[in-house]
Amino acid sequence: MTDDGFIAEHGRDIEAARQRIASRVRHTPALRTDIDERLILKAENLQVTGAFKVRGALNAVLRLHEREPDVQTVCTVSSGNHSQAVAYAARACGMHAVVVIPQGANPNKVAATLALGAEVISDGVTFDNREEFAARLAAERGLPMIHPFDDWDVIHGQATAALELLDDCPDVEMVIAPVGGGGLLSGTALASRYRGASVKLVGVEPESADDASRSLSTGTLQRLAATPATMADGVRVLSIGERNFEVLVERGFADAIVTVSERELQNAVEEIWRVGRLVVEPTAALPLAAFRSGRIPNPVSGRVALMLTGGNVDPAIVSSILEVERPA
Amino acid sequence: MTDDGFIAEHGRDIEAARQRIASRVRHTPALRTDIDERLILKAENLQVTGAFKVRGALNAVLRLHEREPDVQTVCTVSSGNHSQAVAYAARACGMHAVVVIPQGANPNKVAATLALGAEVISDGVTFDNREEFAARLAAERGLPMIHPFDDWDVIHGQATAALELLDDCPDVEMVIAPVGGGGLLSGTALASRYRGASVKLVGVEPESADDASRSLSTGTLQRLAATPATMADGVRVLSIGERNFEVLVERGFADAIVTVSERELQNAVEEIWRVGRLVVEPTAALPLAAFRSGRIPNPVSGRVALMLTGGNVDPAIVSSILEVERPA
Numbered sequence: 217m218t219d220d221g222f223i224a225e226h227g228r229d230i231e232a233a234r235q236r237i238a239s240r241v242r243h244t245p246a247l248r249t250d251i252d253e254r255l256i257l258k259a260e261n262l263q264v265t266g267a268f269k270v271r272g273a274l275n276a277v278l279r280l281h282e283r284e285p286d287v288q289t290v291c292t293v294s295s296g297n298h299s300q301a302v303a304y305a306a307r308a309c310g311m312h313a314v315v316v317i318p319q320g321a322n323p324n325k326v327a328a329t330l331a332l333g334a335e336v337i338s339d340g341v342t343f344d345n346r347e348e349f350a351a352r353l354a355a356e357r358g359l360p361m362i363h364p365f366d367d368w369d370v371i372h373g374q375a376t377a378a379l380e381l382l383d384d385c386p387d388v389e390m391v392i393a394p395v396g397g398g399g400l401l402s403g404t405a406l407a408s409r410y411r412g413a414s415v416k417l418v419g420v421e422p423e424s425a426d427d428a429s430r431s432l433s434t435g436t437l438q439r440l441a442a443t444p445a446t447m448a449d450g451v452r453v454l455s456i457g458e459r460n461f462e463v464l465v466e467r468g469f470a471d472a473i474v475t476v477s478e479r480e481l482q483n484a485v486e487e488i489w490r491v492g493r494l495v496v497e498p499t500a501a502l503p504l505a506a507f508r509s510g511r512i513p514n515p516v517s518g519r520v521a522l523m524l525t526g527g528n529v530d531p532a533i534v535s536s537i538l539e540v541e542r543p544a
Numbered sequence: 545m546t547d548d549g550f551i552a553e554h555g556r557d558i559e560a561a562r563q564r565i566a567s568r569v570r571h572t573p574a575l576r577t578d579i580d581e582r583l584i585l586k587a588e589n590l591q592v593t594g595a596f597k598v599r600g601a602l603n604a605v606l607r608l609h610e611r612e613p614d615v616q617t618v619c620t621v622s623s624g625n626h627s628q629a630v631a632y633a634a635r636a637c638g639m640h641a642v643v644v645i646p647q648g649a650n651p652n653k654v655a656a657t658l659a660l661g662a663e664v665i666s667d668g669v670t671f672d673n674r675e676e677f678a679a680r681l682a683a684e685r686g687l688p689m690i691h692p693f694d695d696w697d698v699i700h701g702q703a704t705a706a707l708e709l710l711d712d713c714p715d716v717e718m719v720i721a722p723v724g725g726g727g728l729l730s731g732t733a734l735a736s737r738y739r740g741a742s743v744k745l746v747g748v749e750p751e752s753a754d755d756a757s758r759s760l761s762t763g764t765l766q767r768l769a770a771t772p773a774t775m776a777d778g779v780r781v782l783s784i785g786e787r788n789f790e791v792l793v794e795r796g797f798a799d800a801i802v803t804v805s806e807r808e809l810q811n812a813v814e815e816i817w818r819v820g821r822l823v824v825e826p827t828a829a830l831p832l833a834a835f836r837s838g839r840i841p842n843p844v845s846g847r848v849a850l851m852l853t854g855g856n857v858d859p860a861i862v863s864s865i866l867e868v869e870r871p872a
Contacts, residue, residue, distance in 0.1 A: 245573045247590060261821040262575060324818075490652075493589040493823040493855030527821030 227410030261527030273301035275373030293350035296325030303332035343443035365397030366457025375403030395419035396451030398460030405469035450499030555738030589855030601629035603701030621678035624653030631662035671771035693725030694785025703731030723747035724779030726788030733797035778827030
């Protein structure tokens with residue numbers, strides 16, 4: 217399919233997703249802060265359940281519910297925010313959610329998923345085996361899988377954050393978003409192309425999780441050998457999905473993907489907390505870390521939007537970051 | 545003067561203040577969060593300098609600058625956010641600020657005031673002697689004093705936050721705000737009366753700083769014997785001002801003043817951080833603590849707005865709060 221046809225088709229689906237989820241998500245604010253006058257912060261940490269993930273999960277679960285009203289239970293696999301999002305979406309549809317979460321995931325996200333009424337399965341689940349584990353479980357129990365990123369319905373839901381951003385700030389010249397599986401970044405790419413906005417799109421990942429960066433530079437889908445050690449628990453996935461690869465790499469809708477060190481990330485978290493006065497999880501600080509790094513190719517002189525993806529913080533991590541910065 | 549005349553006169557001044565400061569402050573968002581569906585959070589933690597105080601300080605310094613363009617330096621006394629606000633306002637007018645800050649004040653607020661170019665005087669200044677210290681200094685050096693709350697220009701500036709709130713959320717039935725010196729609460733009272741909004745107005749102070757509550761119940765201006773020991777460093781003042789007393793008590797524009805314990809306050813801070821995903825200083829959590837206490841007389845069934853006054857946090861306090869909540 218030509219790019220134009222592809223964009224038009226997905227654009228229609230994104231508009232439909234926005235209508236479908238409108239009553240259950242927040243139009244989050246595009247904030248100016250004391251961090252930097254050029255920056256707009258799209259505050260998805262203030263989204264229902266504390267992360268953008270609810271947009272995609274709701275769109276996918278609501279579509280499933282429309283098409284197959286007899287399905288009672290959905291299944292997913294996630295280290296955190298997508299788990300909560302699917303639990304929330306299932307509850308909104310009167311359905312049940314089974315969520316596979318690897319051991320060692322952010323305990324607050326696990327607790328929140330349980331509090332939303334989901335069944336959480338963690339025994340024997342690691343960051344490395346979770347995909348196969350969940351696929352086997354879904355097959356055994358005959359459950360539809362709501363994939364966290366490699367699913368068009370999910371991508372279209374995530375894209376609605378960018379629609380809001382472009383409505384609120386039409387003068388944005390660059391959007392920077394974290395990339396784990398690539399759901400948000402590919403949704404943002406589709407939304408901005410659909411809107412005809414001449415926006416540069418930059419993805420960010422931790423140095424230890426540089427698969428997307430290598431996928432973009434090599435033009436082939438790269439996969440990490442093992443789960444990366446990074447405080448950004450929202451992007452601890454081994455590779456982007458096939459659909460995300462098509463949008464970002466094959467069709468070339470991502471302009472650049474930048475990697476940042478853990479130290480740069482920690483500084484960015486601290487700056488958003490202290491100067492921005494917003495609670496974000498480390499993953500959500502990846503865009504500021506990239507902005508501060510000076511390594512974004514062809515920077516723009518105008519307004520830059522950062523996707524603050526979530527605010528579900530592991531208190532132990534926050535505490536350690538604040539300890540470092542505690543004045544003598 | 546009749547109440548009607550008084551309200552009309554101050555209403556005009558508040559509208560003028562809004563115009564005067566518009567280009568230098570943010571119209572902060574009125575946020576919905578996962579905390580409670582009934583609540584609207586007026587996010588003055590996202591204000592320039594991280595607190596509402598910049599509204600009043602800017603209005604006062606800009607008015608002074610209009611009336612007496614030859615004045616080069618202003619003086620003030622504050623334990624924190626008003627210091628930064630006056631430093632910011634003075635710099636905006638090309639003026640110099642001398643700020644008296646008691647020893648033991650939040651170190652982040654002191655550092656921020658210095659970073660804004662102000663001269664900070666702390667030697668020999670305590671929470672108890674600071675008012676006389678500053679008055680003597682101002683007299684010796686012939687400097688105009690920008691009082692943190694007992695000043696109509698300051699009150700009119702603080703009132704602009706409520707104007708924005710009433711514009712954004714006309715269905716608000718109750719507004720809850722911290723009360724230290726009473727600048728924000730009296731400004732909010734004047735703004736809502738001026739707008740003809742039938743809004744209940746509730747002040748909140750820590751149990752250890754219950755002077756305003758006693759002033760309201762006795763009808764006479766009560767004063768604390770010593771600086772209260774509370775984590776809410778923004779309300780460590782001994783009494784409300786005379787102008788604030790007139791608005792809140794004499795004219796009866798405050799419907800109630802509630803006190804909360806340090807434990808209730810700590811829980812509210814933690815809830816705003818964790819569930820609201822906003823960085824607030826303890827003072828800014830007083831309204832949620834009051835809302836959660838169940839002790840607000842004649843509660844309303846509709847929408848309630850909380851004034852989140854500021855986000856300039858002492859990291860040591862935050863860290864200690866998060867430690868308490870750290871999962872085992």
